[in-house]
Amino acid sequence: xxxxxxxxxxxxxxxxxxxxxxxxxxxxxxxxxxxxxxxxxxxxxxxxxxxxxxxxxxxxxxxxxxxxxxxxxxxxxxxxxxxxxxxxxxxxxxxxxxxxxxxxxxxxxxxxxxxxxxxxxxxxxxxxxxxxxxxxxxxxxxxxxxxxxxxxxxxxxxxxxxxxxxxxxxxxxxxxxxxxxxxxxxxxxxxxxxxxxxxxxxxxxxxxxxxxxxxxxxxxxxxxxxxxxxxxxxxxxxxxxxxxxxxxxxxxxxxxxxxxxxxxxxxxxxxxxxxxxxxxxxxxxxxx
Numbered sequence: 001x002x003x004x005x006x007x008x009x010x011x012x013x014x015x016x017x018x019x020x021x022x023x024x025x026x027x028x029x030x031x032x033x034x035x036x037x038x039x040x041x042x043x044x045x046x047x048x049x050x051x052x053x054x055x056x057x058x059x060x061x062x063x064x065x066x067x068x069x070x071x072x073x074x075x076x077x078x079x080x081x082x083x084x085x086x087x088x089x090x091x092x093x094x095x096x097x098x099x100x101x102x103x104x105x106x107x108x109x110x111x112x113x114x115x116x117x118x119x120x121x122x123x124x125x126x127x128x129x130x131x132x133x134x135x136x137x138x139x140x141x142x143x144x145x146x147x148x149x150x151x152x153x154x155x156x157x158x159x160x161x162x163x164x165x166x167x168x169x170x171x172x173x174x175x176x177x178x179x180x181x182x183x184x185x186x187x188x189x190x191x192x193x194x195x196x197x198x199x200x201x202x203x204x205x206x207x208x209x210x211x212x213x214x215x216x217x218x219x220x221x222x223x224x225x226x227x228x229x230x231x232x233x234x235x236x237x238x239x240x241x242x243x244x245x246x247x248x249x250x251x252x253x254x255x256x257x258x259x260x261x262x263x264x265x266x267x268x269x270x271x272x273x274x275x276x277x278x279x280x281x282x283x284x285x286x287x288x
Contacts, residue, residue: 001115001133004157007164011171013091013120013128020167021085021095022046027170032163033064039076040065046085057086068104077103093118098137105246109140112152114160132160144246 030043046058062081095116101107114134121127136149
């Protein structure tokens, strides 16, 4: 596999999994997909086989439709994803996914497999490291293998880089909201005994506190709304220009074939002309 990303998140491994991968995650793959243009999103719950969970792990499937930005071909494609989650003894979590785009040309020839490894940070238990690796697996042979592989790796690297940015922004906004709530709850405890004896000051001070507590969440809400709206304007681009490249190469190959045919016809025409001349010469000699 090729490693495409390595990132540090300022949350523990457990918090990372609960926030991004487990059932009812606050920023799960369904949220990310909807904010990047996917539709018809279905995320099935994690299930565990009757055998040893540590050996076989948990599995789930995802189905959704992504837009295709290409001048020819379908405007969208159905996507089928199968995921497997495993946990090791040292707290490392591994999520492996196999993704297949159903409706694109050559979509039944290959699948994209990626592995997310979430490792506890060595110096900070409240942080973790994320490693993303991927590879393209072909079930059928095709002339366009290298082109498809390069485009798939490039598109998935860009997609997961976007996911990292949106995930970190989500954590920042959530932490800001949590800090604002904590500050608004602890504020009345700072009132001094002299202020307790002055009802007018308490009322005035409380009004200021309420105004402050209202203003901060509204700012956070604006930040969160802006982030969501900005993310929704982006679209997932899965192999958009493979079709253009395929068309270009097909046209180029046809042109080369036509040139070869033209040269062959010219050569044969010359040979026929020479043969006719020789035949005419023989006929003339025979008449003499």
